[in-house]
Amino acid sequence: MPIYRITTPAEFSFELACSFLERSPREVLHRVDGGKVFKALYYRTEKILFTIRQDHSDLIVEFLNQHPAESTVNYVTDYVKEWFDLRTDLKPFYNMVEQDSLLGPLTKKYFGYRIVGQPDLFESLVWAVLGQQINLTFAYTLKQRFVEMYGDRIEHEGQPYFLFPSYQRVSQLTPESLLALQFSKQKASYTIGIAQAFASGEITKISLQHLSLSEGKEKLMKIKGIGNWTANYALMKTFRYPEAFPLEDVGIHNAIKNLKGMKSKPTLEQVKRIFKKYKGWEAYATLYLWKSL
Numbered sequence: 001m002p003i004y005r006i007t008t009p010a011e012f013s014f015e016l017a018c019s020f021l022e023r024s025p026r027e028v029l030h031r032v033d034g035g036k037v038f039k040a041l042y043y044r045t046e047k048i049l050f051t052i053r054q055d056h057s058d059l060i061v062e063f064l065n066q067h068p069a070e071s072t073v074n075y076v077t078d079y080v081k082e083w084f085d086l087r088t089d090l091k092p093f094y095n096m097v098e099q100d101s102l103l104g105p106l107t108k109k110y111f112g113y114r115i116v117g118q119p120d121l122f123e124s125l126v127w128a129v130l131g132q133q134i135n136l137t138f139a140y141t142l143k144q145r146f147v148e149m150y151g152d153r154i155e156h157e158g159q160p161y162f163l164f165p166s167y168q169r170v171s172q173l174t175p176e177s178l179l180a181l182q183f184s185k186q187k188a189s190y191t192i193g194i195a196q197a198f199a200s201g202e203i204t205k206i207s208l209q210h211l212s213l214s215e216g217k218e219k220l221m222k223i224k225g226i227g228n229w230t231a232n233y234a235l236m237k238t239f240r241y242p243e244a245f246p247l248e249d250v251g252i253h254n255a256i257k258n259l260k261g262m263k264s265k266p267t268l269e270q271v272k273r274i275f276k277k278y279k280g281w282e283a284y285a286t287l288y289l290w291k292s293l
Helices: 014-021 070-083 091-097 104-109 121-130 136-150 175-179 185-199 213-220 228-237 250-260 268-276 282-292
Strands: 003-007 030-033 036-043 046-055 058-063 153-156 159-162
Touching: 003 070, 014 030, 036 070, 036 159, 046 070, 046 153, 058 070, 091 104, 104 282, 121 136, 121 185, 121 228, 175 185, 213 228, 250 268, 250 282
Parallel strands: none
Antiparallel strands: 003 058, 030 036, 036 046, 046 058, 153 159
């Protein structure tokens, strides 16, 4: 099979990206093994399976289940650039926080760490809903059950590779079918409602991608189950709004408390004040605070 090269910025660590991708043994939408990331995707009517590995300053993409057409190669290489946020120039952010007591040491320790995103907006919103008010371990358990039950798969050398369920399929489900997977009533209702909003055209990635952050949030928050945290998370992970950050996120509060040696978690007002100096880079400030945990 032919291989395809993607040149990466100097401020990119494939090792740290892989460490993020490996954070749960229950992850079913990709696999990290032997220095390679294995990923399945839809492209038009095709199911594509490919690997990503590093070779010096390049990423190498190799297709496992087909000899791809040029349009397929372009789609997958664009996806990889978006997934690993390779188009963002991190130099201004690193310069901004170089002398910062909170983030300066973290950007040196985790140099090249980037936001591993979720280019699929439907997946991003559903994952955010699944993570609401439960611990990460159980959120991954719910996702695994959901994907294995309703997502497509590709078999390669005896290994299954799963694709996230389509909104078309999820929009036809009943809440009872998700309750059987241990979804709460709210999560079941919200997940199906989000799928129905995509199926009806009320939400599309294209319709959101040129909006301002506030306009994007306003549009998303019209959908039941998408509050401020969920909207900010999706806009950060799918659209790369640098100023999007989930202000109410408990992880941000815990990280600040730990790094500053505070006796109790900061208030929302304190977090807002701290983040003022990271204006325009709030999403990356959030990323490095999360990493400190």
